[in-house]
Amino acid sequence: MAKLQSLDPHTPMFRQFQERTGPIVLANTFAVPRERTEEFLALFRRQAEFMKAQPGFVSLRMHRGTAGSRLLMNVAVWESTEALATALGSPEFQRMAADFPDDIVSYPHIFEPIDV
Incomplete structure (x- = not known):
């Protein structure tokens, strides 16, 4: 399973899910590792198909870092934190998440859209 790290150590994921809000963006x-990119993307595509069928899902887009970066970033829009938490907590999603290699690190964070 991929290692989960907090993007903002002051606001870990479990705390973000306690905030009942929506719509939200999961970045x-x-x-x-470069040699695992294609394997990762194949596993992620399976996960994405599952997520697209879940209640509250709005959209999803994967981005690749430039200039040889080994970073990939998923940006997914959900109707609410509750919908996302339900999808992530499902046994089927958990089985798929366990398939990701241990040398992948994930930095998830939930955002609310704001006007600027």
């Missing part, structure tokens, strides 16, 4: 940056 999840992954540090993936």
Whole structure:
């Protein structure tokens, strides 16, 4: 399973899920060894198909770092933290998450859209 790290150590994921809000954006940056990129993307595509079918899912987009970066970033929009938490907590998602290699590091964080 990929290692989970807090993007903001002052606001760990469990605390973010306690905030009942929506819509939300889940930005999840992954540090993936270059030799594992294709394997990671294949596993992620399976996960993405599952997530797209979950209640409260809105959209998802994967981004690749430039200039040879080993970073990939998923940006997913959900109707609420509750919908995301339910999808992530499902046994099927948990089985898929366990398939990710241990040398991948995930930095997830939940955001609320704001006007600027």
